[in-house]
Amino acid sequence: MGPLVKMGEIATGWDFVIAFVIGIVFGIAMEQAGFSSSKKITGWIFGYDFTVIRVFFTAAIVAMIGLVVMQYVGWINFDELFINPTYLWSIVVGGSMMGAGFAIGGFCPGTSVVAVAIGKKDAMVFFVGILIGVFIFSEGYPIWEELYNGSAYGQLLISDVLGVSKGVWAFIFIIFAFGTFWGTAAIRKKYAHKELDYNN
Amino acid sequence: MEERKDYAPFEMKHFYGVVVFLLIILIGMLSYNSNAPHYVKNPSESLVHIIDSAGLLHATQMAEILYLEDSLYQIVDLRKPKFFLNNHIEGSINIPIGRILDKEFLHVLNQEEKITILIGSRSSESVIAYMMLADEGYANIRVVAFSVDFVMSNIVEKYAPLSGRYDEERTVYDYARVISETGGSTISSETVKSNAKKIAPVKKKKKAEEEEGGC
Amino acid sequence: MEQKKYMNPYLAGFIMGLVLLAAFYFSAEGLGGSGAPKRIVVSAVEQIAPNHVYNNGFYNKYSKDGEKNPLSNWVVFEVLGVLAGGFLSGAFSGRLKLVTEHSPKITSKKRLWMALIGGVLFGIGSQFGRGCTSGAALSGMAVFSVAGYLTLIAIFGSAFIVGKFVKKLWI
Amino acid sequence: MAQNKQIKVYVFLTAVFMVLGIIMIFIPDKEVEKEVSPHVVIKIYNHGNAYYTTDQVAKLIMDGNPILQLVDVRSEEEFSKFSLKNAINIPLEELIDKDKKGNYVWRDYLKPEKKITVFYSNGDMTAAKAWTLATRLRFENIFILDGGLNNWIETIIKPVEPQATTATPEDYNVYQFRKAASMYFGGATANVAPTSVKSTVKKTVVKKKKDVEEEGGC
Numbered sequence: 176m177g178p179l180v181k182m183g184e185i186a187t188g189w190d191f192v193i194a195f196v197i198g199i200v201f202g203i204a205m206e207q208a209g210f211s212s213s214k215k216i217t218g219w220i221f222g223y224d225f226t227v228i229r230v231f232f233t234a235a236i237v238a239m240i241g242l243v244v245m246q247y248v249g250w251i252n253f254d255e256l257f258i259n260p261t262y263l264w265s266i267v268v269g270g271s272m273m274g275a276g277f278a279i280g281g282f283c284p285g286t287s288v289v290a291v292a293i294g295k296k297d298a299m300v301f302f303v304g305i306l307i308g309v310f311i312f313s314e315g316y317p318i319w320e321e322l323y324n325g326s327a328y329g330q331l332l333i334s335d336v337l338g339v340s341k342g343v344w345a346f347i348f349i350i351f352a353f354g355t356f357w358g359t360a361a362i363r364k365k366y367a368h369k370e371l372d373y374n375n
Numbered sequence: 376m377e378e379r380k381d382y383a384p385f386e387m388k389h390f391y392g393v394v395v396f397l398l399i400i401l402i403g404m405l406s407y408n409s410n411a412p413h414y415v416k417n418p419s420e421s422l423v424h425i426i427d428s429a430g431l432l433h434a435t436q437m438a439e440i441l442y443l444e445d446s447l448y449q450i451v452d453l454r455k456p457k458f459f460l461n462n463h464i465e466g467s468i469n470i471p472i473g474r475i476l477d478k479e480f481l482h483v484l485n486q487e488e489k490i491t492i493l494i495g496s497r498s499s500e501s502v503i504a505y506m507m508l509a510d511e512g513y514a515n516i517r518v519v520a521f522s523v524d525f526v527m528s529n530i531v532e533k534y535a536p537l538s539g540r541y542d543e544e545r546t547v548y549d550y551a552r553v554i555s556e557t558g559g560s561t562i563s564s565e566t567v568k569s570n571a572k573k574i575a576p577v578k579k580k581k582k583a584e585e586e587e588g589g590c
Numbered sequence: 591m592e593q594k595k596y597m598n599p600y601l602a603g604f605i606m607g608l609v610l611l612a613a614f615y616f617s618a619e620g621l622g623g624s625g626a627p628k629r630i631v632v633s634a635v636e637q638i639a640p641n642h643v644y645n646n647g648f649y650n651k652y653s654k655d656g657e658k659n660p661l662s663n664w665v666v667f668e669v670l671g672v673l674a675g676g677f678l679s680g681a682f683s684g685r686l687k688l689v690t691e692h693s694p695k696i697t698s699k700k701r702l703w704m705a706l707i708g709g710v711l712f713g714i715g716s717q718f719g720r721g722c723t724s725g726a727a728l729s730g731m732a733v734f735s736v737a738g739y740l741t742l743i744a745i746f747g748s749a750f751i752v753g754k755f756v757k758k759l760w761i
Numbered sequence: 762m763a764q765n766k767q768i769k770v771y772v773f774l775t776a777v778f779m780v781l782g783i784i785m786i787f788i789p790d791k792e793v794e795k796e797v798s799p800h801v802v803i804k805i806y807n808h809g810n811a812y813y814t815t816d817q818v819a820k821l822i823m824d825g826n827p828i829l830q831l832v833d834v835r836s837e838e839e840f841s842k843f844s845l846k847n848a849i850n851i852p853l854e855e856l857i858d859k860d861k862k863g864n865y866v867w868r869d870y871l872k873p874e875k876k877i878t879v880f881y882s883n884g885d886m887t888a889a890k891a892w893t894l895a896t897r898l899r900f901e902n903i904f905i906l907d908g909g910l911n912n913w914i915e916t917i918i919k920p921v922e923p924q925a926t927t928a929t930p931e932d933y934n935v936y937q938f939r940k941a942a943s944m945y946f947g948g949a950t951a952n953v954a955p956t957s958v959k960s961t962v963k964k965t966v967v968k969k970k971k972d973v974e975e976e977g978g979c
Contacts, residue, residue: 181800181801181804182798182800182801236778240781240785243785243788244788246790246791247788247789247790247791249791252798253790253791255798255801334790340786340788340789340790341788341790342784342785342786342787342788342789342790343785343786345782345785346782346783346785346786349778349779349781349782349785350779350782353775353778353779356771356775357775
């Protein structure tokens with residue numbers, strides 16, 4: 176009955192080993208998908224490469240279907256999973272800053288690590304930037320502590336908010352995702368020429 | 376116009392590969408029998424078991440065991456390692472209560488040869504560990520109504536098992552009288568013995584506190 | 591070494607979905623990203639100014655008053671794994687090359703400055719959002735959390751808008 | 762040529778996921794586990810927020826804070842001899858009684874939103890028994906009075922003067938608070954208004970115990 180470590184199925188000592196192995200496969204999947212190149216990552220903004228959207232939504236769908244089936248079959252106890260708590264304004268502010276950082280920097284923390292791994296100097300600078308950013312946030316914490324802790328709605332589930340079962344939301348998301356897949360394929364034809372060749 | 380793509384096409388063999396991979400995992404999961412700790416006693420059995428304080432060891436019995444160095448018993452100290460290090464009952468094993476159900480200690484706690492005595496920084500700590508183990512059908516577990524400090528001061532250093540806090544649940548004071556002595560108080564005993572039985576149906580309640588985890 | 595083509599995004603997405611599922615199944619939490627830099631900063635500051643850590647609400651939360659090293663945490667080992675995985679995959683596909691990737695329209699110096707600014711913005715933003723694209727958005731979405739979808743909309747929405755202003759950085 | 766072969770495969774994939782999606786609709790959410798698993802009960806206890814100290818409870822009572830809900834788990838006879846102010850008596854035997862419909866009688870009674878329930882007995886062993894059963898059965902916001910009534914007498918009613926040598930200013934503050942509390946509970950004639958007592962209990966009592974954000978998020 177998952178989550179295995181927390182439910183005592185596996186000794187806690189294994190936790191970090193599992194984390195490392197899962198990290199490796201995650202790193203491989205990201206690098207193979209092309210997340211080590213900022214050009215590919217920001218492609219969706221300008222329409223010439225929707226890899227990020229496709230990989231992201233497919234991963235979400237697969238995980239969602241997996242969770243719905245496993246919680247029904249009893250292989251996983253959904254209540255013990257970590258659900259990101261909703262702090263509305265903190266997310267809106269944080270999200271928009273991250274979006275800006277995404278468009279300007281061309282990476283996100285996970286992908287920058289992958290890019291660093293294959294030798295991208297801009298990714299190394301990006302990661303240093305993240306450290307500086309975290310430092311700035313921590314030092315100024317007392318200033319925006321209310322914003323950080325405010326508008327808390329606890330661990331809200333979207334299926335509860337919409338009053339539908341998780342399976343129904345999974346279905347809705349699948350429809351939405353495949354809509355974007357086919358839609359982006361069409362858009363890509365229009366903007367493919369925009370892609371530059373970073374052949375340095 | 377052949378669209379220039381920098382990634383490989385998705386071929387059917389990828390699909391078949393994934394399906395086979397999932398089947399292997401499925402077989403693995405089906406053959407995996409969960410041996411996580413789970414309750415053997417339902418709540419009312421657990422209540423009956425704990426009400427007549429089965430498995431409770433009195434201070435005199437503990438004193439006897441310690442003095443006779445009776446190898447049939449093993450003492451498990453539930454406190455955090457840092458407390459255990461600065462003083463503990465000689466020969467006792469330190470299993471912090473947070474890890475009492477971990478697999479590493481299953482063979483220590485659930486076995487036939489030795490009788491395990493659970494003791495901690497206070498009786499509430501040991502009784503909670505005791506209930507969790509007893510409710511899972513662990514064999515030969517005993518619990519005490521006093522703390523390690525009590526044992527060190529009242530049994531190990533000097534033999535006076537029945538003085539001091541040997542049973543934390545005993546009424547040490549006549550509460551009403553003590554309070555009235557400190558100032559002629561009105562004994563507050565408006566008992567609200569509510570028999571309000573109109574209970575709203577059990578809503579699906581999410582656990583409010585944030586668990587450890589995250590990215 | 592001739593560079594291999596990237597993997598098909600849907601296949602890569604499928605693998606990532608399974609990895610995410612495994613993360614939840616084994617350790618009850620999703621695939622984090624910004625948790626590691628946060629803990630690096632906390633443990634660094636803790637070495638230099640321990641008492642500062644004590645009275646600053648944010649550090650304190652993750653330093654657990656010295657009992658546990660902030661770096662001994664699930665997400666740190668996961669990100670180390672990502673580093674190793676990235677390297678393996680880069681080697682396999684012949685993409686290992688010490689280079690600054692930048693659009694021909696801008697100099698590599700400018701690109702590095704932009705990466706730094708982007709990183710700082712992301713560092714601050716990821717703390718407010720309690721997670722980054724993979725930690726809060728992807729893992730959050732997979733576990734049906736409203737926060738996950740909110741973060742996704744906020745990040746992708748603002749990236750799209752800001753993207754319009756920084757067009758020449760990329761195309 | 763390869764182009765429309767690729768499209769065929771994508772169409773196939775879309776169909777597969779549409780079918781999966783439709784199956785998803787018919788999979789209901791699993792009913793919440795009736796009981797909290799042993800591992801999680803231990804984890805809750807081990808996180809250190811299972812107790813309320815006598816100082817904190819005294820402060821809540823003196824402030825007349827409605828959030829506090831005291832539950833005496835001793836027998837009725839002991840309860841009638843002495844009980845804390847506004848405490849209700851649920852002997853341990855009756856704690857998990859069920860009504861006809863199979864719901865736990867006391868679970869909802871003790872769980873009006875945003876209440877803090879503190880079990881107490883002479884020591885804290887019986888209270889801990891009640892706490893364990895209640896936690897297992899998903900009672901909400903339940904705590905144990907640290908040390909029980911014995912400790913209540915020793916700390917609140919008859920506070921001990923901290924020795925000058927080892928005492929920190931903090932100890933003196935706590936001692937002042939306890940002396941005032943002792944007068945309040947001792948019902949001394951000079952009715953010391955509790956508000957004048959500057960609360961020196963360092964952890965703000967009213968905030969629910971679980972204020973420290975669990976290690977989570979990144």
